[in-house]
Amino acid sequence: MCKYKLPESLANDIDELEASINKYKKGEMNSDELKARRVPFGVYEQRESDTYMIRIRCAAGFVTPEQLEKVIELSSQYCMDKIHLTTRQELQIHYVKLDDIVTIIRELSKAGLASRGGGGNTIRNILAPEDAGINPEERFDVSPYAIALTSRLIAENDSWTLPRKFKIAFSGSDKDKGYATISDLGFIAQIKAGQKGFRVYAAGGLGTKSRTSNLLLDFIPEKEVYNIAKTLKNLFWKHGNRKNKYAARLRFLWEKLGEKEFRNKFAEEYETVKKENYSPLEVNSFSNTSIEATFQTVKIEDKRDFELWRKRFVNSQKQRDLYSINIPVELGFIKNEKALELVNSIKPFGNNVIRITKDQNFLIRNISERYLTNFYDFLKTNQENFNRPFIYDKIISCTGASTCQLGICFSRGAAKAIIHKLSESNIALDNLYNLKINISGCPNACGQHPVADLGFFGKAGRVDGKLYPVYNIVAGAVVSESETRLAEKLGEISARDLPEFLTDFLKTYLDKAAKYKNFREYILSEGKSDVEFISGKYKNVPHFKEDKNYY
Structure with a gap:
């Protein structure tokens, strides 16, 4: 199996981290000294006192069902009722207590997983496309x-x-x-x-x-x-x-x-x-083939709904008669019980069956066409918000000020408000399938707003000395070899008005989209002025006494 190898020094490194934590608890090491040792292990302090986040390396987004099951088990036992998928194809568990950090990291290592390099001045998780090895357009599997x-x-x-x-x-x-x-x-x-x-x-x-x-x-x-x-x-x-x-x-x-x-x-x-004559990398290829499950295929009664689901979430692989399935995970958070149900559903299909995507979802691969109905039936029964337009679950947000100590705005709350507002609209959201909407709670770009079609990053505004949350608006990014361009700042909008602005703007774009090859072409032509005009309608922020909901 093509998994990364844990370094021989990892056990000793974990022992040293444990010793540092014990020194800190005895008052023999200050918080800054401990931070310098825990952050390279992917352990970050959260806003809530004595709680931490652990980030787990999943090279190329690859994780086996058994490894994912272990992460879920540890999250349930020591942390919260959810696990988190990151934009660097990693897993995170939140609200870890200081006394449990080393125990969790040791248990992860038994499953072949490491948090080392999840943070700090280190080699971070190495990315690859989630559909590497199955994409018909790729040159080879990277x-x-x-x-x-x-x-x-x-x-x-x-x-x-x-x-x-x-x-x-x-x-x-x-x-x-x-x-x-x-x-x-x-x-x-x-x-x-x-x-x-x-x-x-x-x-x-x-x-x-x-x-x-x-x-x-x-x-x-x-x-x-x-x-x-x-x-x-x-x-x-x-x-x-x-x-x-x-x-x-x-x-x-x-x-x-x-x-x-x-x-x-x-x-x-x-x-x-x-x-130095270093040896080349030992590259072991994946076998992207189907595994015959022992269960019977499921017959679908609502064929129209099945075909809609298939159009939204299923893609053909370059391997004949095999398919990949996008599993939406709203804002990258999935409840442990739902994640475990997913693990149990994919175990019959082997180890090379799941990837973490950069838009914080799961991608299931190597599924024969006859089992698509089984996944449809399973997801319809177990998944929250089943078969809604995929754009809802491709919205990317960092954790924001809710847990991050650097956060200015509650970006995840903004994303949820956007999802709610879009669900009430009559916008043809399936026509926005490929649109990337990214939100960062501060300029640090953890929500990857610089590569968004339409992005937002938080800052603070002020009216009569009162601070209120504001988002800068950026748009028009392209990521493609020889054409990569970062999004351009076009305006700003209060956090309170962000969902209304976005809904108005998307309606305007869809009215004009047929004239343009893609979203960036629209931005370069009419989009900039549309952003300025629509955001201008919301530029007057009321005083605190008039409406405290803005603050």
Whole structure:
């Protein structure tokens, strides 16, 4: 099975974390010292006192049903009644008590999972498209490379002591579904003269100062993937800014050195790395084949509803007669009991059956057509909000001020208000299937608003000295090799008026959509002025005494 390997040092690292927590509890270590040790383990403090979040690495979004079951079990036993799917294809469990952190991390390691690198100045979870290996348009399956590179890098000590976080992504085609062109290091699959390889991008990323990546190398053979990653990691480790974390990502090093000097230093380091004669990655491919289940297929009575569900959530794989199924998870949170029901439904189909998507949903794969009715029947019986337009569950939001200590606005609450408002509208939401709506509670871009078709990020406004929550409006992003463009700031809207603004705007867009090839073309033509006009209708925020609901 193609899973990442836990480093041999992990058990000792967990022991050291346990020792640090014990010192903190005895008063022998302060909170900042403990933070420096727990955050690289993916353990973040939440707003509620003495509660923490643990982020679990799932390279390329891959997790086996048994691993997912273990996470659900731990969440039920120690945390809350939900698990969370992240935009980096990871799992999170929330409201963990300090005394339970090490126990949970040890139990995760028994299942082949690690939280190490879930936060801090480390090699973060490596991305690949959730449909890698089954997408008819891909050049080849990139997910085994993401997993193999994970195994190699998390075994190296310097992967935990970088100047800042380091994010890597793989994509299988020019459509860049893995976000290689907005990462610190990105690989896009190529085939040259019959040889598998990659085009390499570097020094991009999202945050308060987002940047698209730069083309670094037009082609490298597949055997050079590790050497390239090692080279850029070394370059970052040696020359990155360790004094100012707000200007420490690799993209700031590119800007500081300038393109010519960055390329020169990269070339020098690359020659040094090649002389070390590191072995290429051990890439083990996935077998995307069907497994015959022992249960009988289900007959569907409401064929019209089944066909609507199939149109919304089911896609053909490149493997003949196999299909993938999108499993919506509203805002990435799924109740433990519902997640466990899902696990039990997919176990008969083997280990290579589920991925976590970047829009915080699940993707089931390798399902024969005859079992689609079984999944339809199961989901209709067990899933909340069954068979509603997929746009509801593709809305992305960070956790916001409800749990995040950096959050300015309650972005998840805003997303829920948007979902409620859309459900009351008469908008043809199925016609917005591919529209990306992203919400961040602050400028840090954890909700990935810079790559949204329509995005929002929080800030504070003021009327007569009273603060109220406001969202900047951004729009028009494109992520595709050679065409990647970040969303442009077009206006602002109060949090109170956000759902009404969005509903008005989407109605306007759909009235005009037939004239345009895509949403970005609309934004560049009429969309900007439409955003300005519609948001302008809500620009007058009442005083606190007139309507305290705005504050």
